[in-house]
Amino acid sequence: METVHPHLKRIELGNVNAFLWTGEGGPTLIDTGYPWTFAQLIDQLNAAGIQPADLQRIIITHADLDHIGGLKGLTELSDAAIACHTVEAIYVTGGQLKPFRGVKGKLMTIPVRVAERVYKPRVAQVQELLLEKETTPEGFTIWHTPGHSPGHIVLHHKEAGLLILGDALVYINGKLDLPPRVFTPNMEQAIESLAKLKKLQFETACFGHGPCITESADATIHAFIDKLAGGERG
Ligand SMILES: [Zn+2]
Numbered sequence: 001m002e003t004v005h006p007h008l009k010r011i012e013l014g015n016v017n018a019f020l021w022t023g024e025g026g027p028t029l030i031d032t033g034y035p036w037t038f039a040q041l042i043d044q045l046n047a048a049g050i051q052p053a054d055l056q057r058i059i060i061t062h063a064d065l066d067h068i069g070g071l072k073g074l075t076e077l078s079d080a081a082i083a084c085h086t087v088e089a090i091y092v093t094g095g096q097l098k099p100f101r102g103v104k105g106k107l108m109t110i111p112v113r114v115a116e117r118v119y120k121p122r123v124a125q126v127q128e129l130l131l132e133k134e135t136t137p138e139g140f141t142i143w144h145t146p147g148h149s150p151g152h153i154v155l156h157h158k159e160a161g162l163l164i165l166g167d168a169l170v171y172i173n174g175k176l177d178l179p180p181r182v183f184t185p186n187m188e189q190a191i192e193s194l195a196k197l198k199k200l201q202f203e204t205a206c207f208g209h210g211p212c213i214t215e216s217a218d219a220t221i222h223a224f225i226d227k228l229a230g231g232e233r234g
Contacts, residue, residue: 001044001047002211004162004204004206004212004214005160005161005162005204006023007021007022007023007024007026007160008021008022008023008160008162008204008206009022009048010206010211010212011041011044011045013037013040013041013044013070014036014037015066015209016034016037016067016209017031017206017207017208017209018030018033018041019031019164019206020045020048020050021140022048022050023138023160024137024138024139025056025057025136025137025138025139026056026057026138027050027055027056028055028056028057028058028059028080028138029045029055029074030059030060030061030164031060031068031166031208032058032067032068032069032070032071032074033066033069033070034065034066034070035070035072035073035119035121036069036119038070038073041070052074052077052078053077053078053079055074055078055080056080056081056137057080057081057082057083057136057137057138058078058080058082058083059083059084059136059140059155060082060084060088060092061152061155061164061166061167061208062088062091062148062151062152062153062166062167063084063088063092063122063151064097064148064167064183065112065115065121066208067167068092068121068122069119069121070121071092071121071122072120072121072122072123075123081127082123082125082126082128083126083127083128083129083130084126084129084130084151084153085129085131085144085151085153086129086131086151087144087146087150087151088150088151088152088153089126089129089151091149091150091151092126093122093123093124093125093126096113096116097149097150097185099185100112100183100185101181101182101184101185101187105182108182108183130142130153136155138157139157139158139159139160140155140156140157140164141155141156142154143155143196143200145166145193145194145196145197146186146189146190146193147168147184147185147186147187147188147189147190147191147192147193148166148167148168148183148184148185148190152166152168152193153166154166154168154196156200156202158201158202161202161203161204162202162203162204162205162206163197163200163202163204163205163206163218163221164206165197165205165207166207166208167183167207167208167209168190168193168194169207169221169224170207170209170210171205171209171210171211171212171213172209172210173210176213176220176221176224178190178191178228191228194225194228195225195229197221197222197225198222200218201218202217202218203215203216203217203218205218205220205221
């Protein structure tokens with residue numbers, strides 16, 4: 001577990017991250033890892049001095065299995081409100097996201113659907129439906145960034161200088177990148193959504209996949225978005 005800010009910890013769960021906010025309005029968990037990393041998630045919460053029952057809120061950036069995997073299990077240990085973008089709620093509560101892209105994507109969709117059936121990560125209800133520019137009790141402003149999923153959100157904490165990107169971008173092997181094409185049903189929209197991040201200032205960027213960027217992250221991310229707009233990528 002890594003402290004990325006006095007009020008924010010990164011919890012690594014296999015190749016995906018969840019985040020624990022312990023500042024104002026919290027404790028709040030952002031994303032929940034895979035179904036099979038649930039025990040690790042609970043261990044890491046405990047190591048941070050948090051019991052699932054202490055959680056005020058669980059915010060979901062998007063309804064992919066690697067982000068909602070621990071959700072169902074948490075509801076059995078906690079009365080935390082589940083929050084996600086209003087468009088994503090249907091997928092958190094049982095609706096199936098579009099199959100992944102291309103032949104390879106469709107093949108990968110099959111084991112994901114099987115895992116979803118075996119682990120039943122989806123919940124009956126989402127208590128808080130978030131909208132663009134809404135500010136949560138923790139002080140995060142919601143930015144709707146569709147593309148990787150229809151109701152994908154990015155969370156910006158202005159005072160803390162934090163941006164939690166979900167899978168709007170990934171940071172793997174020291175390299176900033178778009179989310180994998182195969183898992184992104186609408187890449188054009190995902191790229192368009194990034195324009196919203198250009199207005200935001202933040203020192204630290206936290207990704208669903210990969211380590212955080214902890215210094216001048218806004219400059220790095222803005223430069224990446226400019227490069228995309230400049231057509232340097234295909
Ligand atoms: Zn992911």
